[in-house]
Amino acid sequence: MAAPLLEVTDLSVRFDTDDGPVHAVDRLSFTLAPGEVLGIVGESGCGKSVTCMSLVRLLPETAAISGRAVFDGTDLLALSQRRLRQVRGRQISFVFQEPMTSLNPVFKVGRQIGEVLTKHLGLTRGEARERTIELLRLVRIPAPERRLDEYPHQLSGGMRQRVMIAMALACDPKVLIADEPTTALDVTIQASVLDLLRDVRERLGTAIVLITHNLGVVADIADRVLVMYAGRKAEEAPVADLYTAPQHPYTIGLLGAIPRPQDGEDTARRLREIPGRVPSLRELPAMCAFADRCPRADELSRSQVPELRVVRPEHLVACFHPGPE
Amino acid sequence: MTAVDTTVLVSPRARRRMLLRKRFLRRPMAVAGLVVVVVFVLAAVLAPVIAPYSAGATDFNALLSHSSSKHLLGTDELGRDELSRLIWGARASIQAGFFATMLAMVVAVPIGMIAGYYRGWVDTVIARVTDVLLAFPFIILAVGLAAILGPSLTNATIALGVGAVPGLIRIARGEALALREEDFVPAAIANGANDLTIIFRHILPNMASTLIVQATLTIPGAIIGEAVLSFLGLGVQPPTPSWGVMLQDAQSYLSQAPRLAVYPGLAIVLASLAFNVLGDGLRDILDPRTTR
Amino acid sequence: MGGFLLRKVGAALVVLLLASILVFLGVRAIPGDPAIALGAENRDPAVLAAVRHKYDLDKPLPVQYAHWIWLALHGDLGTDQRQLSVAHTIVTRLPTSLELAFLSMLLATLVGIPAGVIAAVRRGRASDYAVTATALVGLSVPHFWLGLLFIVWFAVELHWLPASGYVSLSHPVANLEHLVMPSVVLAAGLAAILMRQMRSSMLSTLGADYVRTARAKGLNERTVIWRHAVRNSLITVTTVIGLQLGGLISGVVVTETIFGIAGFGALTVEAVNQRDYTLIQGVVLVAAAGYVVVNLAVDVVYSLLNPRIRVSGART
Numbered sequence: 058m059a060a061p062l063l064e065v066t067d068l069s070v071r072f073d074t075d076d077g078p079v080h081a082v083d084r085l086s087f088t089l090a091p092g093e094v095l096g097i098v099g100e101s102g103c104g105k106s107v108t109c110m111s112l113v114r115l116l117p118e119t120a121a122i123s124g125r126a127v128f129d130g131t132d133l134l135a136l137s138q139r140r141l142r143q144v145r146g147r148q149i150s151f152v153f154q155e156p157m158t159s160l161n162p163v164f165k166v167g168r169q170i171g172e173v174l175t176k177h178l179g180l181t182r183g184e185a186r187e188r189t190i191e192l193l194r195l196v197r198i199p200a201p202e203r204r205l206d207e208y209p210h211q212l213s214g215g216m217r218q219r220v221m222i223a224m225a226l227a228c229d230p231k232v233l234i235a236d237e238p239t240t241a242l243d244v245t246i247q248a249s250v251l252d253l254l255r256d257v258r259e260r261l262g263t264a265i266v267l268i269t270h271n272l273g274v275v276a277d278i279a280d281r282v283l284v285m286y287a288g289r290k291a292e293e294a295p296v297a298d299l300y301t302a303p304q305h306p307y308t309i310g311l312l313g314a315i316p317r318p319q320d321g322e323d324t325a326r327r328l329r330e331i332p333g334r335v336p337s338l339r340e341l342p343a344m345c346a347f348a349d350r351c352p353r354a355d356e357l358s359r360s361q362v363p364e365l366r367v368v369r370p371e372h373l374v375a376c377f378h379p380g381p382e
Numbered sequence: 383m384t385a386v387d388t389t390v391l392v393s394p395r396a397r398r399r400m401l402l403r404k405r406f407l408r409r410p411m412a413v414a415g416l417v418v419v420v421v422f423v424l425a426a427v428l429a430p431v432i433a434p435y436s437a438g439a440t441d442f443n444a445l446l447s448h449s450s451s452k453h454l455l456g457t458d459e460l461g462r463d464e465l466s467r468l469i470w471g472a473r474a475s476i477q478a479g480f481f482a483t484m485l486a487m488v489v490a491v492p493i494g495m496i497a498g499y500y501r502g503w504v505d506t507v508i509a510r511v512t513d514v515l516l517a518f519p520f521i522i523l524a525v526g527l528a529a530i531l532g533p534s535l536t537n538a539t540i541a542l543g544v545g546a547v548p549g550l551i552r553i554a555r556g557e558a559l560a561l562r563e564e565d566f567v568p569a570a571i572a573n574g575a576n577d578l579t580i581i582f583r584h585i586l587p588n589m590a591s592t593l594i595v596q597a598t599l600t601i602p603g604a605i606i607g608e609a610v611l612s613f614l615g616l617g618v619q620p621p622t623p624s625w626g627v628m629l630q631d632a633q634s635y636l637s638q639a640p641r642l643a644v645y646p647g648l649a650i651v652l653a654s655l656a657f658n659v660l661g662d663g664l665r666d667i668l669d670p671r672t673t674r
Numbered sequence: 675m676g677g678f679l680l681r682k683v684g685a686a687l688v689v690l691l692l693a694s695i696l697v698f699l700g701v702r703a704i705p706g707d708p709a710i711a712l713g714a715e716n717r718d719p720a721v722l723a724a725v726r727h728k729y730d731l732d733k734p735l736p737v738q739y740a741h742w743i744w745l746a747l748h749g750d751l752g753t754d755q756r757q758l759s760v761a762h763t764i765v766t767r768l769p770t771s772l773e774l775a776f777l778s779m780l781l782a783t784l785v786g787i788p789a790g791v792i793a794a795v796r797r798g799r800a801s802d803y804a805v806t807a808t809a810l811v812g813l814s815v816p817h818f819w820l821g822l823l824f825i826v827w828f829a830v831e832l833h834w835l836p837a838s839g840y841v842s843l844s845h846p847v848a849n850l851e852h853l854v855m856p857s858v859v860l861a862a863g864l865a866a867i868l869m870r871q872m873r874s875s876m877l878s879t880l881g882a883d884y885v886r887t888a889r890a891k892g893l894n895e896r897t898v899i900w901r902h903a904v905r906n907s908l909i910t911v912t913t914v915i916g917l918q919l920g921g922l923i924s925g926v927v928v929t930e931t932i933f934g935i936a937g938f939g940a941l942t943v944e945a946v947n948q949r950d951y952t953l954i955q956g957v958v959l960v961a962a963a964g965y966v967v968v969n970l971a972v973d974v975v976y977s978l979l980n981p982r983i984r985v986s987g988a989r990t
C-alpha cells in the first residue's frame with residue numbers, strides 16, 4: 058500500500074460560543090491515499106464540513122483545533138499562517154456548495170481563476186489567461202475564450218460550479234475537497250458534475266474528498282466511504298462493502314431511508330425513518346452517541362464510547378452491536 | 383430533581399418584555415443614554431420650575447461674567463444667566479426634535495407602508511414624490527418656508543419634519559415590502575381581512591420595533607437641525623432662547639468669551655449623543671439575531 | 675446598463691419638473707402681490723407693470739409657469755434687489771462652494787472608508803471601539819459648533835489659520851489655508867456616516883462565501899480584505915454617499931456663514947435675510963437642480979461599480 062497522502066489523527070474541533078462550547082468533531086482519524094476518492098457522509102451538523110475546513114484552518118477564530126493532520130510529511134495543524142497559505146489552493150483546494158455566492162460577483166470569472174495562478178505559480182497575466190482557457194476547457198465549458206470575460210451572474214448554476222472546479226484544479230493540487238458540490242444544483246446537472254469529478258481523478262490523479270449527505274452521490278464515485286455521526290466516525294469501508302454489508306445501525310438506517318422505486322413488489326413500503334434527533338454537541342457524551350435512537354442499544358452502549366473495530370476486511374465500525382439487520 | 387419552572391406562569395408578552403429589559407440593562411451605554419435623555423426631557427418640561435432665572439432676566443452689573451455662586455455658568459453679553467438660558471433652550475430643541483420626528487413619522491409611515499404593500503405604479507409615484515422632497519435639503523426647505531411664512535420655531539419644525547420624511551418613507555417601505563411576504567398575510571386574507579386591516583393591524587405592529595428605533599435615531603438630527611436653523615435666523619427668533627440662537631449670539635463674542643459658544647454646543651452634543659446611543663442600544667436589543 | 679441609466683435619467687427629469695413646479699408655486703404662495711415680490715420690492719408703478727408683463731402675471735398659472743421655466747432654461751432668473759442678474763450672481767458664487775464641497779467629500783472619503791474597513795476587520799478590539807466611538811461623536815457634533823470651536827482654537831488662540839474669508843485658486847496656498855477648517859468641519863459628519871456604513875457593510879461582506887473561497891485559494895489576508903471584500907462593500911456605500919449629498923448642501927450653507935465665505939450657501943442665507951424673493955427663487959431652483967444632477971452622477975458611478983447592472987443577466 059502506498060504511503061497515505063493525508064493522515065489525520067485524533068482531530069477534535071471545539072467552538073467556544075457565548076453559550077458554551079460546541080464539540081463539532083471528536084477525536085476523528087482517517088487517511089487518504091494518493092488518487093483516492095473518499096466520501097464523507099452524514100447528516101447536517103455531523104461535523105463533516107468542519108473536519109475538512111479545519112485541516113487548512115478555514116474556520117472562524119472561535120474554533121479550537123487539536124490533533125494531527127500530516128499531509129505530505131508536514132503537520133498542517135502546526136503550520137504558520139504563511140506556510141498554510143502556500144498549501145491552500147496549491148496543494149489542497151476546495152469546491153464549495155453554493156457556486157453563486159462562492160464566486161465574487163464583481164470580478165470576471167477569468168480573473169478569479171487567474172488569481173490563483175499568479176499567486177501560487179507566478180505566471181504572468183498572459184500565461185495565466187492561456188492556462189485559464191485550458192482549465193475551462195478541461196471542465197468542459199464551451200467557448201472558454203468568451204467565458205473568461207464574463208461575470209458569475211452571467212453563467213448558469215452548473216457552469217459556475219465547473220468554474221469553481223477549474224479554479225480548484227488550477228495549480229494541480231494533490232487533494233480536492235468538494236463540500237456538497239452538487240447539492241445546490243439540478244439533478245441533471247448533478248450527474249454531469251460528478252462525471253467531471255470522476256474524469257478529473259482519472260486524468261489528473263487528484264485525490265478527492267467528497268462531502269455529502271446524499272448516499273446516492275457517494276455510491277457513484279467514491280472508493281471508500283466514511284460515515285460520521287455527531288462528530289465521531291461511525292463506520293468506514295470500501296464503497297461496495299458499505300452498501301452490501303453495512304454494519305452500523307446508523308448506516309443501515311440511512312440506507313433504508315433512501316427512496317427506491319420497487320418494481321412489482323410492495324410499492325406501499327414506507328420510507329423508514331430513524332426516530333429521534335441528533336444529540337446536542339454541547340457535551341461529549343461518555344457513551345455511544347447514537348444510543349438514544351438505536352434499536353440495538355443496551356446498558357453497554359449507554360455507558361461506554363464504542364471504539365473502532367475491524368469487523369470485515371478494511372471495514373471499521375464504532376459499535377458494540379455491529380452486523381447486518 | 384428539576385426546579386419548578388415559574389416562567390410558565392408568565393404570559394409570552396410579559397416574558398418578552400422581561401427579556402428586553404434584561405438585555406437593555408446589560409448595555410451600560412444604552413442605559414446611560416436613556417438617563418441623559420430623561421434628564422434633558424425633564425429639563426425641557428420643568429424649565430419654569432428648575433431654571434434659576436427667567437430667560438430674559440438681565441443683569442447689567444454682570445455682563446459676560448465667569449461662573450459664580452449667583453450664576454453657575456456665568457452670564458452672556460446682556461447679563462442673562464447662561465445656565466437658565468440653557469435650560470430654557472432645551473425646550474425649543476427637545477420640542478423641535480420630538481415634534482419634527484412625530485410629524486415625519488405620521489406622514490412617512492403610512493405612505494411608506496402603502497408603497498411597500500401595493501408596489502406597482504403606486505410605489506413608482508411615491509418614489510418620484512420622495513425624490514422631489516429629497517431634492518430640497520431641509521435648509522433649503524426652511525429657507526423657502528421662512529420666505530413664505532416668516533421664520534419661527536413652528537416653521538422650522540415643519541421644515542425639519544418634512545426633511546426627515548423621505549428617509550422614513552424608505553424604511554417603512556422596506557419593512558412593509560418584506561412583511562407582506564410573511565405567512566400571516568395570506569392567513570389574514572383567508573379570514574376575510576381587507577387591505578386596510580392587514581396593513582394597520584398586522585403589518586404595522588410587526589414593524590413597530592424598527593420604527594421606534596428609527597424615531598429615536600431621527601430626533602438627534604432634528605435637534606441639530608433646529609440649532610442650525612435658529613443659528614441662521616430661520617428658526618427660533620431671539621430673544622427667545624434656543625441652543626442655536628445662543629450660538630449665534632456667542633459668535634460675536636468669540637474672542638472675549640469663547641465659553642459662551644462651548645456650553646450650548648456641548649448641550650447639543652450631549653443630547654444628540656444620548657439619543658443616538660439610546661437608539662443604537664434599542665436597535666441591538668430588538669434585533670432577534672443578537673444573542674446577549 | 676443602458677436601460678438602467680435611461681430609467682434614472684427619465685426619473686431625474688420628472689423630479690426636476692416637479693421640483694420646479696414646487697418652487698414656482700412657492701413664490702406665488704407668498705402673501706401679497708407677487709409683482710412686488712418678483713420685482714424686488716420696488717413699488718414704482720411703471721416697474722410693477724413691467725414686472726407683470728415680464729412674468730405674465732395676468733395670465734393663468736400654467737402659462738406663467740411655462741413662461742417662467744422657459745426664461746429659466748435660457749439662463750434668465752430675473753434681477754434681484756440690487757438690480758443684479760440673479761443668474762450671474764449665482765454663477766459667480768457657485769465655484770467657491772463647489773470647491774468646498776469637493777474638498778470635504780474627498781477628505782471624508784479618504785478618512786471614513788479606510789477607517790470603516792479597519793474597524794470591521796478588527797472587530798471587537800481597541801481599534802474598532804476607537805473608530806466606532808469617534809464616528810458616534812462625529813455624528814452627534816453639529817458641524818457649525820465644531821466650526822466655531824475651530825475658529826476659537828486655531829484662529830483666535832493659536833493664530834495658525836485665518837478665521838474667515840476666501841481666496842481664489844489663483845493663490846493656491848492661501849486658498850487652502852482658508853478652506854482647511856471649513857472642509858474639515860464639513861467632512862467630519864460625512865466621514866462619521868461613511869465610517870459606520872463601511873464598517874457595517876464590511877462586516878457582512880467578510881462573512882460572505884466568496885471571501886471564504888478567496889481564503890481557501892491561499893490568498894493573503896490583505897488581498898482578501900482590500901481586493902475582494904472592499905470592492906463589494908463600496909457598492910453599498912456609494913448609494914449612501916448619494917443620500918448624503920443633501921446634507922452636504924445644508925452643511926455648505928452653514929459652514930460658509932460661519933467662516934465668512936462668500937459662496938452659494940451664504941448667498942442662500944443672505945437672500946432670506948433680505949427677503950429678496952427673486953434671488954431666493956433662483957437659489958432654490960438651482961440647488962434642487964444641482965442636487966438632482968449630482969444624484970444622477972452617483973447613479974452612473976454605481977452602475978459602473980456593480981457588474982450586475984453594468985452587464986446584463988444570465989445566459990444558460
